[in-house]
Amino acid sequence: MKTRRILALILAAVLALSLAACGSAQTGKKSDGVIKVGIVNNPPSESGYRAANVADFEKVFSEANGYKVSTFYSLKNDEQLNAAQQFITDGVDYLLISAAATDGWTNVLENAKKAGIKVFLFDRMMNVDQSLFEAAVISNMEAQGKMAVQWLLDQKLPEYNVVHIQGAMGSDAQIGRTKPLDEQFANGTMKKVVQQTATWDEATAKQIVESVINSGEKFNVIYAENDGMAKGAVAALDEAGITHGKNGDVVVIGFDFNKWALREVLAGNWNLDVQCSPFQAQKIHEMIQTLEKGGTLSEKIVINEERYFDCNNITQADIDKYGIGD
């Protein structure tokens, strides 16, 4: 009986304390100028891209920049939803989300709106009404593919015989980066020698290129939908004694801007690498500062500015500035 009463007392005390904590947080929010931000993202272990993305947000949303940040990482949509709801209950000022899946977010975002919390989406879009978030900063995979295809057309090669190595079928990056090239195949401006998925696997990419070489068919372009697969393809070229890169017989194109890949471009082993920028934090930081000063945002969907480097215009400084990983 006695223990039960003590337990009840303790519980009551905890409850009172937590309520007090909530209260003080809400009132103290503007006085000390700290902006409370909740970030829901995929875990850094997902990929090198995600690791760079997480690091970028950690760097920009720091205490030095006037933020108090809570983060949650998961690959599962339902866990992300729970975390977002928790952040809303905790009373953050801004909620930044990179959703694991595009659906199921309407309810949570409506709750955020009711609570007066401003939502930003980054990296990935969601299937929700545009009134539910302030802005979305996203990558456009198709624009990346277009950039690569346009660069290829600008080279004015006498003919384009393309070996196209695709990523995991159905992924955003695969669909976006395949479409512009498929259009060229359909137009007849480029010839499809082989189009095959290596599911992002380097060793599989090597086998695919080996099989093209063994078939004796002519090709002069390798369009690999990420850096790893481009590296695998080049390994097959090297073993068959086919020259590649600057002044080589075969043009090599990769995506993602890994530092090691950019070094291959700098060394002239590859011709082109296209960025898939994981750096959205700075843009969101700027937009939050605008809102805090009472300004309004001009655009809802912000396409993250992305670039490419080819073997003629890349410098070491570019690699240090834009490359991801090491």
Added chain:
Amino acid sequence: MGSLIKKFTRSQLAIPLFALFLLVIFNLIRDPSFFSIDIATNNDGNAVLSGNLISILNGASAIAILSIGMTLITSSCKGQDISVAAMAAIAGSVFVSVLRSNEITIPVLLLAFLFGCVVAVLFSLFNGILVAVFKIQPMIATLILFSAGRSIAYWINGGATPTISSPLITAIGGFIPGIPIPTPIIIMVVFLILISLLLRFTNLGLYTQVVGINEGTAHLNGISPVWIKLIAFIISGVCVATAGCITVCRIGLINHETLLLDAEMDVILSVAIGGNALSGGKFNLYGSVIGAYIIQALTVTLYAMKVPSAAVKAYKAIVIIVIVVFSSPVAKDFVVRMYKKLFKKQAEKEVQAKAA
């Protein structure tokens, strides 16, 4: 001659060899030059062999090595280790991180491989202890590392896809200067010879089968089932490290997410195609290795036929279903009965002809 044929058809290797033979015939009809081998000069200036046959033998080496360990585990534990590919990612990551923190020389390379081996053996032993000592079903026990393995590899790599480059790495993953055969093929052959010698001269092969067939009997005869199972996991650990390191050296890069992606399924499949019962007991290492070559030959054939990306897995599945169904006891019995029927009729006819 007759008895030789009989011996062959009764052998475990009959079906896998026949499947391989059919694949070869199919490819020869489709494209007579499919198996031609050329000598090319690679970008390092070495004369090397190239061609689809070399691609198949080369590409299958990692799966073949893994299937050796898997065969032993299957035989003794009556189950499979589904974490081999994830553990290979761990071993590969350890290998790369040792290489990256030192200048790459032959002793450093050996040291890195040794580190990879030790780590892989430890992880494999973790599986082994769960299976042999705690008697957890192999698939459940290895499910732990199947799901956690690549995260551990991620942690070792620090989240990036580190690269290594050195002529020594190319020599392991590609060609040793002066030798026209891809090094992975040589490693695979040497590895297979070493393991078969080990199994033969230590009676380990026999003991493994005994444990798989009847643990109680093994125990009564003074063979410790626990130790035999643990040894199978230790050998599998070495296989895992070797396969992981070869794959890393091929490309000069470790990607914990894609290294030997889905290979565990191909490995289990090659054990099955090789005519080994997945329920343990008798085994044939060469069957499993042939199984690995069948799978790779199939993949290369599909690439050569330019099967659309999205359909590759479906085509592969169809062929595998056919092979597995034909090697099932029910189908085998059916074939034997049909053969006897035909043969009997013919014999009767001959007898009648003689009588007339």
